[in-house]
Amino acid sequence: MSVIKKHTLSPQRIRHPEKSKREEIIKIKKKPPWIRVKAPSSKGYKLTRSIIKENRLSTVCEEAGCPNVGECWSIGHATMMIMGEICTRGCGFCNVATGRPEALDPFEPARVANAVKKLNLSHVVITSVDRDDLDDGGASHIAQTIRVIRNRSPKTTIEVLTPDFLNCSDDALVKVVEAGPDVFNHNLETVPGLYPTVRPGARYFSSLRILQRVKELNEIIFTKSGIMVGLGETKTEIIQVMDDLRAANVDFITIGQYLQPTKKHLPVEKYLDPKEFHSLSKIAKGKGFLMISSSPLTRSSYHAGEDFKKMQLNRLNKILKPLNNNF
Secondary structure (H helix, E strand, O other): OOOEOOOOOOOOOOOOHHHOOOOOOOOOOOOOOOOOOOOOOOHHHHHHHHHHHHOOOEEHHHHOOOOOHHHHHHOOOOOEEEOOOEEOOOOOOOOOEEOOOOOOOOOHHHHHHHHHHHHOOOEEEEEEOOOOOEOOOOHHHHHHHHHHHHHHOOOOEEEEEOOOOOOOOOHHHHHHHHOOOOEEEOOOEOOHHHHHHHOOOOOHHHHHHHHHHHHHHOOOOEEEEEEEEOOOOOHHHHHHHHHHHHHOOOOEEEEEEOOOOOOOOOOOOOOOOHHHHHHHHHHHHHHOOOEEEEOOOOOOOOOHHHHHHHHHHHHHHHHHHHHHHOO
16 A cells, blocks of 8 residues: 655645746747647537546646647547646646645545546556655555556556656555556656756656666566657757667657746747657657657647557567568
């Protein structure tokens, strides 16, 4: 079980207390035409929203203000966010609330599994807030959620987008891997030089090591990681991240445009155009990733089900290619 450390208090009322003294950006940079999306209004969107609310679940789609929520929810795809709505980290890019979380809900895994069943999902993405107040970072809760979904919907493939389990024992990661997700995703988020402002509570090489270790524990599980661009990184730095991920044997890389959630968050330094994303995709392909998603609106769970099937096929083709060459 995940054990709550001592002195955990009730959640903060302010959504982003760590940003309360930060000067507001006077004007958020206007989005280019290729970023704009329609407001959600379809019947499918409303049905998905109803099932999520009925099961008292949170989604990263809503909490992080994802631009793809209308498209994904219209076809019943929602990324469940477990372990509460309050994160113990205060990343410069993220719109999820920061503060002291409440105790874990032991019935949450069952409610998630119920929603997966009702939505008839062939592939589900489960993410979470960071829980530095827990001894194992919430690993037991994540593992239990995987097991309950697997029991209720055995044909559904499961992707987890996990915290970094910083300052936890090695057993934390083992718990999640042993639960048997089909895809293990942990986002690096940005280049190492920007970590002090973008992801101050994390460590680049610790996150990289998590992805590497998953493969050491179970080489069959697909590994995945993503970064945002437009925060001031250089192309050379992005390519170095690609090399680092391949050295850790990561299968899938996602690259998407950073969008500033509020005036208190880090500003967008640049909007990359679709041609620049296509160029990054070609470079990543040359590095040997099984799967690449690189576009302005790419997010970790965007088209995750379709991409998982493509990744499976790409792995199979890679295995069969040497055999075919012998005939």
